[in-house]
Amino acid sequence: MTPEPPAGPHTAPGARQESPPRPAPAPTPAPAPRPAAAAGDGFRKELSDEVPASASSSASTEEEAPPERLGSDLSGRQRLVKGLWPPRITRAQLIVALLLFGLGFGLAVQVASNSEGDSALRGARQEDLVRILDELDDRTERLEDEKQGLEEQRDELENSSDQAEEARRQTLERERQLGILAGTVAAQGPGITLVVEDPKGMVASNMLLDAVQELRAAGAEAIQVNGVRVVAGTYLSDSGDGVSVDGNKITAPYRFKVIGKPQDLEPALNIPGGVVQTLEKEQATASVERSTKIVVDALRSAKQPGYARSSSQ
Numbered sequence: 029m030t031p032e033p034p035a036g037p038h039t040a041p042g043a044r045q046e047s048p049p050r051p052a053p054a055p056t057p058a059p060a061p062r063p064a065a066a067a068g069d070g071f072r073k074e075l076s077d078e079v080p081a082s083a084s085s086s087a088s089t090e091e092e093a094p095p096e097r098l099g100s101d102l103s104g105r106q107r108l109v110k111g112l113w114p115p116r117i118t119r120a121q122l123i124v125a126l127l128l129f130g131l132g133f134g135l136a137v138q139v140a141s142n143s144e145g146d147s148a149l150r151g152a153r154q155e156d157l158v159r160i161l162d163e164l165d166d167r168t169e170r171l172e173d174e175k176q177g178l179e180e181q182r183d184e185l186e187n188s189s190d191q192a193e194e195a196r197r198q199t200l201e202r203e204r205q206l207g208i209l210a211g212t213v214a215a216q217g218p219g220i221t222l223v224v225e226d227p228k229g230m231v232a233s234n235m236l237l238d239a240v241q242e243l244r245a246a247g248a249e250a251i252q253v254n255g256v257r258v259v260a261g262t263y264l265s266d267s268g269d270g271v272s273v274d275g276n277k278i279t280a281p282y283r284f285k286v287i288g289k290p291q292d293l294e295p296a297l298n299i300p301g302g303v304v305q306t307l308e309k310e311q312a313t314a315s316v317e318r319s320t321k322i323v324v325d326a327l328r329s330a331k332q333p334g335y336a337r338s339s340s341q
Contacts, residue, residue, distance in 0.1 A: 153300075156299065156300050159295045159298075159299070160295075160299055162295070163246065163292060163295050163296060163299075166247075166289070166291070166292045167245075167246075167247065167292075170247055170289075170292075181198055184198075208249060208250055209249070209250075209259070209260070210259060210260075210328065210330065211250075211257035211258075211259040211326070211327060211328035212327060212328060212329070212330045213327070214323070214324065214325045214327065215249070215250040215287055215323075215324045216287070216321060216322065216323045216324070217249070217250075217287045217288075217321070217322060218287070218288075218289070218290055218318075218319065218320050218321065218322065219248075219250075219285070219286045219287040219288050219290060219293065219318075219319060219322035220284075220286050220288075220290050220293045220294055220316055220317060220318050220319065220322070221283065221284065221285055221286070221316070221317045221319060221322065222239065222243075222283070222284035222286065222297065222314060222315070222316050223281055223282070223283050223284075223314070223315050223317075224236070224239075224280065224281060224282040224283075224284075224307060224312060224313070224314050225280060225281050225312060225313045225314075225315075226280035226281070226282070226310075226312045227280075227311070227312075228310070228311045228312070229269055229280075230310040230311055230312060231271075231280065231282070231307065231310060231312050232266055232271075233264040233265050233266045233271045233272070234264075235303075235306060235307060235310070236253070236264055236271055236282060237264045238303055238306065239284065239297070239303045240253075240258055240262070240264075242296050242297060242302065242303050243284070243286050243288070243293060243296065243297070245296065246288065246289075246292045246293050246295075246296035247288045247289055247292050247293070248286045248287065248288040248293060249287050249288050250286070250287040250288075250324040251284065251285070251286050251287075251324070252284070252285040252286075252324045252325075252326045253273055253278065253282060253283070253284055253285075254273075254278040254279075254282060254283055255278075255326050256273045256274060256276050256278065256326060257324070257326040257327060257328050258273070259328055262274055285322050285323070285324050286322065287322050287324055290318040290319070293316075294316050294318060297314070297316055298316070304316075
């Protein structure tokens with residue numbers, strides 16, 4: 029039999045013991061009333077509810093992002109445009125551009141001049157081309173004859189029994205030839221007469237100089253223009269309404285007396301784009317007449333060179 033716990037002082041014997049009553053929980057204090065929100069707080073709350081979180085986060089990210097990060101977001105084309113515009117021109121770049129422009133302009137002028145020369149020959153007739161080839165062949169033949177003559181003189185000097193007398197004879201002959209070329213002695217022989225009429229006064233000194241150069245290239249041995257002997261050192265310049273030859277003024281008509289092979293001299297003046305066509309473009313006329321005897325009697329005084337000396341001395 030289970031013994032019963034001892035009874036308390038206020039518990040009757042045999043009575044059921046009851047657990048003491050639990051204490052009542054303490055009442056929870058009521059929260060303190062929140063102060064009334066200001067009108068601005070409600071407006072901020074509404075704005076925060078309307079703006080999504082992603083937008084606010086991206087805005088803050090853009091504000092905090094460095095400029096380098098912003099530039100990396102541009103596309104390649106945008107970066108290229110940004111680098112090229114506005115242009116930044118330095119002094120060195122400007123100088124290089126000017127030099128390149130000058131080089132290009134010079135090349136264009138050179139190509140244009142070459143094209144004009146080629147077009148003149150390309151547009152020439154077959155008869156003109158044949159005549160030009162014949163002129164080149166005649167020049168080659170003339171040079172070969174001169175070479176052969178010099179070789180014959182050398183052989184005569186080597187084989188002559190009296191070399192001193194032969195050398196003296198050849199020296200006198202050479203002196204006469206050089207006198208003709210230097211204009212110190214008169215000359216005569218076959219050749220042509222070129223007469224240039226200039227009613228409009230459009231013929232300049234450079235055109236007459238071209239005629240002289242063309243005649244020399246064709247084998248002219250002696251040239252005289254309006255009573256003035258033309259030599260290696262002759263110069264032409266414009267002088268008012270005429271032309272000055274070595275300081276002597278001459279006027280139109282300009283009459284050239286030329287000694288040489290007529291078959292070479294006349295075609296040289298009439299080639300396409302040559303002297304005659306150039307004068308005709310300036311409204312001048314040029315007539316060429318062949319002759320078996322042309323007399324060139326204008327003389328030049330012999331000048332002693334001031335500095336040049338023979339290297340054989």
